[in-house]
């Protein structure tokens with residue numbers, strides 16, 4: 001792993017995913033095979049493959065309470081702010097400390113239970129928002145200033161280990177449960193859903209007692225990793241290979257329409273709030 005520290009002008013960027021996004025790092029040691037953020041490599045001068053370098057951002061500029069008050073802030077869109085090197089550099093923790101007095105809607109998505117190290121700071125945000133109410137998509141109306149989501153697309157640890165280097169699934173589930181027990185709104189972000197492989201019913205059943213909502217997102221195959229994933233499916237799940245070609249080479253979207261209807265029906269019967277982001 002190549003690590004280096006870089007100076008940036010600002011941690012905070014405007015974002016289409018909300019008002020603002022904060023990415024404390026460039027790169028991500030979780031190295032997911034399907035990483036949608038791997039395009040970021042071309043904005044660096046790293047030769048190493050995505051997942052094998054990490055730029056640690058250093059920034060002198062304050063986050064700026066004035067611009068963030070009442071806004072949504074997302075951590076993180078193109079890295080995992082709790083990648084394993086956060087334990088060494090602590091950039092995310094320092095950003096959370098600076099955000100502590102700021103009444104913004106902070107949402108964090110991570111595949112790592114290193115987040116529990118910062119439970120004190122996250123829990124403190126649950127009492128926020130004396131002045132305004134906010135609704136997180138798909139979750140119940142919340143007056144709280146924090147939401148924690150974790151991406152889980154399987155309960156099969158072997159599959160998980162072939163796909164990413166983040167926390168094992170049981171630890172991600174335990175993290176969501178701990179957050180829930182501490183009054184922190186939680187979301188199970190079922191992403192990316194692998195056609196015919198992700199068992200959405202089993203995952204919803206498992207997590208329903210401690211999540212406020214489930215968000216569903218389909219597997220997108222971008223050019224940078226499409227052929228790798230298709231070759232992997234061919235090797236590991238040859239029975240589904242033709243179906244993957246139908247979806248990802250022929251552009252047949254009927255699978256997602258049907259799965260979306262099934263997921264909606266299942267969540268409604270179980271009384272689990274949900275959002276479906278298929279084909280957005």
Ligand code: SF4
Pocket residue numbers: 028029030031032034035036037038077078079080111164166
């Ligand atoms: S955790 Fe997210 S940013 Fe990191 S490699 Fe995986 S998909 Fe990419």
